[in-house]
Amino acid sequence: MLTIRRSKTDQIGAGDAVAIWASDDDALCVPTALHRWMRHRAAGYGExxxxxxxxxxxxxxxxxLSDKAVARLVKDxxxxVGAGDQGLLEKTFGALSGGVARHYSGHSLRAGLATAAAEAEAQFHDVMRQTRHKSVEVARRYMRSADLWKNNVTEKVMRRR
Structure with a gap:
């Protein structure tokens, strides 16, 4: 469990708890990476x-870390990664021009989680709880389907039973 003490939508600092699942693979485990960073930070500066x-x-x-620095990290x-997986990126965004990086921002991290969760058939209200979206309209904009045929409602309606 992670507590977000303050955010753009919580300027007074009421705080919000977010559960983040631990991976069996330490190289992909967010809580493990966060704990390592916190130990490193405490040794060098504090918390x-x-x-x-x-x-x-x-x-x-x-x-x-500024919002511009986060955007730069995401773009870089x-x-x-994009140079090695152009096919996936083209499937997601169509033919890319002007370099891969211009299609990404700091919001891509949140949008990527929302999109992956939706494609894994997570319930919309559960995605909103995890991303801490308050507005349904805004949350929907974060879900960018890479595969328009996956979970396609026309198939569900039209497929013969």
Whole structure:
């Protein structure tokens, strides 16, 4: 369980609990990665703010990671991964022009979770609880189907029984 003490939609700091499942694979396990980072941070600086920048060579900067820095990290990672999986990206976004990175932002992380959860047939209200969306309209915009045929309602209606 993770407690988000303050967010864009919780400026007064009431806090919100979010459950994050642990993976059997330590390389993919979010709670394991977070605990490792917290130990590293505590040894080098302390605990506040949690997400900070790093200088070349790995020295911690004591300033909060900016939204622009997160966007840059997401774009750089998408560019690195996208070069190896152009087919998946084209399936998701159509023919890409101008580089892979321009199709991603910090919101891509939240949208990716919402999309993957929906395609895994998670209930919409459960996705909203996890992403902490308050508005149905906004939450729907975060779900970007990579496969329009998966869970297609016309198939469910038209398929002979």
């Amino acid at each position: 506040e703010p949690l997400f900070v920048g790093l200088r070349a060579g790995g020295a911690i900067i004591d300033k909060r 990672s998408a560019e690195a």
